[in-house]
Amino acid sequence: MSGHSHAEGVLPHEPEKATLEGRNKVLGFWLFLGGETVLFGTLFSVFIALRDQVNGGPTANELFSLPVVAAATLILLTSSLTSVFAIQAMHRNQTKATVNWLVVTVLLGLAFLGLEIYEFVEYAHHGHTFAASAFSTSFYSLVGFHGGHVAFGILWISLLIWQVLRRGITLHTAPKVYVAGLYWHFIDVVWVFIFSVVYLMGKVG
Amino acid sequence: MTAEHAAAAEQPKKRVKHEGPKKHIIAYIFSLVLTILAFAVVVTGEVRASFVYAMLVLMACVQVFIQMAFWMHMKDRGHTFPIIGILSGVVIVFTMIIMAVYWTWW
Structure with a gap:
């Protein structure tokens, strides 16, 4: 509601930080990301500890195909950039451009998720199922948890697109878009460690 | 008059504040190069494993630092x-x- 008084006037440059509520949302989200870091960190440390316990199943080196991982990495990295563009368009109060960049981000997220599902199905055919070994369980927990975050992000940003289309960029919707952008960057940041520690190190060891 | 005044005051501020996409594209290129380097180190695979591990962790940290500083605005x-x-x-x-x-x- 507070956004309506500004709807016909000039929106402040960084509308997500123009209200106390918006600033609190951004700060609160950073604290949440601190907690998320710990969550992913526990999964990483478990994976690092158990990654050689294959229980007679395929090893990381036999299993992983780097071209698929490289494609997924490129897609997610690019989607992180397009979400930056969405926030920049929002700062210029360009509703249409904001929505377009968010749509591109969601589509790239879907492509990433599709690749991951294809990858998991492929692994399952090779006997690398969730309960096959300590390696497979810790692998699916870590990478699957990340994939779940991507899926949630797609859903979240899709709903935001719908809301921005209905209400436009206001003091109320802007913090939501900004925070979703932070979330999407965080997903990409976690993926950087996943492709380095899980996939690339798996190919070395 | 006052509205005009406010609009005029808004104008130069706006021009200064809006950042272009340039530094974000540079951050993207840096991330891309670091990613390619990380894959290249593993694919070529001529060096010792412990060295590769250290390189991978280092490059991942640098890339994450760049993304958090620029894309997540942590440097602001x-x-x-x-x-x-x-x-x-x-x-x-x-x-x-x-x-x-x-x-x-x-």
Whole structure:
């Protein structure tokens, strides 16, 4: 509601930080990301500890195909950039451009998720199922948890697109878009460690 | 008159404040190069494993630092508390990773 008084006037440059509520949302989200870091960190440390316990199943080196991982990495990295563009368009109060960049981000997220599902199905055919070994369980927990975050992000940003289309960029919707952008960057940041520690190190060891 | 005045006051501020996409595209290119380097180090695979591990961790950290500084605006003003928030998480993670590596691999 507070956004309506500004709807016909000039929106402040960084509308997500123009209200106390918006600033609190951004700060609160950073604290949440601190907690998320710990969550992913526990999964990483478990994976690092158990990654050689294959229980007679395929090893990381036999299993992983780097071209698929490289494609997924490129897609997610690019989607992180397009979400930056969405926030920049929002700062210029360009509703249409904001929505377009968010749509591109969601589509790239879907492509990433599709690749991951294809990858998991492929692994399952090779006997690398969730309960096959300590390696497979810790692998699916870590990478699957990340994939779940991507899926949630797609859903979240899709709903935001719908809301921005209905209400436009206001003091109320802007913090939501900004925070979703932070979330999407965080997903990409976690993926950087996943492709380095899980996939690339798996190919070395 | 007042509205005009406000609009006029808004004008130069706006021009100064809006950042272009340039530095974000540079951050993207840096991330891309670091990613390609990481894959290249593994694919060429001529060097010792421990060296490759160290390189991979280092390059991942640099890439994450670039993305958080530019894309998540952590280098901007007013981000002291966000940095404290995320760093408190990172400290715990760092401890856990060191523990896992030490207990299992040393």
